[in-house]
Amino acid sequence: MKRTPHLLAIQSHVVFGHAGNSAAVFPMQRVGVNVWPLNTVQFSNHTQYGQWTGDVLAPHQIPELVEGIAAIGELGNCDAVLSGYLGSAAQGRAILTGVARIKSMNPKALYLCDPVMGHPEKGCSVPAEVSDFLLEEAAAVADFMCPNQLELDSFSGRRPQSLFDCLAMARALLARGPKAVLVKHLAYPGKPADVFEMLLVTGEGSWHLRRPMLAFPRQPVGVGDLTSGLFLARVLLGDSLVAAFEFAASAVHEVLLETQACASYELELVRAQDRIAHPRVRFEAMAISL
Ligand SMILES: Nc1ncnc2c1ncn2[C@@H]1O[C@H](COP(=O)(O)OP(=O)(O)O)[C@@H](O)[C@H]1O
Ligand SMILES: Cc1ncc(COP(=O)(O)O)c(C=O)c1O
Numbered sequence: 001m002k003r004t005p006h007l008l009a010i011q012s013h014v015v016f017g018h019a020g021n022s023a024a025v026f027p028m029q030r031v032g033v034n035v036w037p038l039n040t041v042q043f044s045n046h047t048q049y050g051q052w053t054g055d056v057l058a059p060h061q062i063p064e065l066v067e068g069i070a071a072i073g074e075l076g077n078c079d080a081v082l083s084g085y086l087g088s089a090a091q092g093r094a095i096l097t098g099v100a101r102i103k104s105m106n107p108k109a110l111y112l113c114d115p116v117m118g119h120p121e122k123g124c125s126v127p128a129e130v131s132d133f134l135l136e137e138a139a140a141v142a143d144f145m146c147p148n149q150l151e152l153d154s155f156s157g158r159r160p161q162s163l164f165d166c167l168a169m170a171r172a173l174l175a176r177g178p179k180a181v182l183v184k185h186l187a188y189p190g191k192p193a194d195v196f197e198m199l200l201v202t203g204e205g206s207w208h209l210r211r212p213m214l215a216f217p218r219q220p221v222g223v224g225d226l227t228s229g230l231f232l233a234r235v236l237l238g239d240s241l242v243a244a245f246e247f248a249a250s251a252v253h254e255v256l257l258e259t260q261a262c263a264s265y266e267l268e269l270v271r272a273q274d275r276i277a278h279p280r281v282r283f284e285a286m287a288i289s290l
């Protein structure tokens with residue numbers, strides 16, 4: 001029987017609703033991965049509500065929790081680490097210490113870094129030390145980076161002029177070390193308004209994916225976290241990078257359709273669970289080159 005993969009997911013938790021681990025853990029479990037959630041913050045709700053209560057985890061707790069898993073002899077079973085929203089650069093460094101420890105026990109373990117900075121529409125939302133850390137330190141260690149356009153712009157220090165420019169920017173990030181860069185959400189002059197576009201860039205080639213743009217009165221939150229989580233989960237389950245990219249795009253689209261149909265602000269993950277596991281639509285990624 002095929003072994004069920006194990007994934008350590010280090011990102012935020014919200015008590016109400018869905019963002020960070022609260023958006024990604026259940027879908028990753030639903031597609032067949034054992035998830036170890038390590039919550040970097042516990043907030044009442046996601047920050048786009050403009051108010052919340054709760055606390056940030058002290059950075060030293062991250063390696064302590066990882067050591068606790070090592071102490072019971074389970075750390076070598078970790079197949080991948082996913083990191084998302086960081087409260088500080090110190091928290092980011094603590095995650096890299098954990099990643100190094102896991103890779104020392106399981107050299108095949110993968111690290112996906114979602115360099116969470118914000119939304120293209122909402123502007124940058126993290127301190128400069130965090131964006132510097134992501135570019136200078138995390139990119140060198142990560143196997144996969146999954147920026148959105150704003151995050152890619154921040155890495156490149158400029159905005160793209162075209163789709164091919166987005167591709168060039170993603171390739172520049174790839175050159176910093178990762179095996180693949182997944183751009184979760186493209187924005188560039190001339191992009192058709194009715195399509196939502198994504199890119200996957202690897203050492204083997206580049207792929208562009210288009211799916212319908214859906215209208216929401218308020219943009220749902222947690223979509224990026226869901227995308228990164230499902231991509232990594234499918235890679236661990238044996239998909240090729242392109243197949244995992246297509247799967248993640250399709251499953252996320254299913255969640256957004258359900259969310260739109262319910263007129264809900266929060267992602268309808270429970271209602272969409274069967275469609276997450278078996279998306280009815282399948283978007284095909286098309287190879288592109290510069
Ligand atoms: N098909 C779609 N139609 C409309 N909006 C979408 C669609 N897919 C994703 N979005 C929105 O686009 C953004 C997702 O882009 P991205 O930058 O990857 O996410 P995040 O900021 O969640 O990390 C979110 O605001 C999400 O609600
Ligand atoms: C607590 C928390 N975690 C994570 C996120 C990131 O969510 P998204 O996937 O939309 O980037 C947010 C966004 O507001 C948040 O408030």
Ligand SMILES: [Mg+2]
Pocket residue numbers: 116117118148224225
């Ligand atoms: Mg995001």
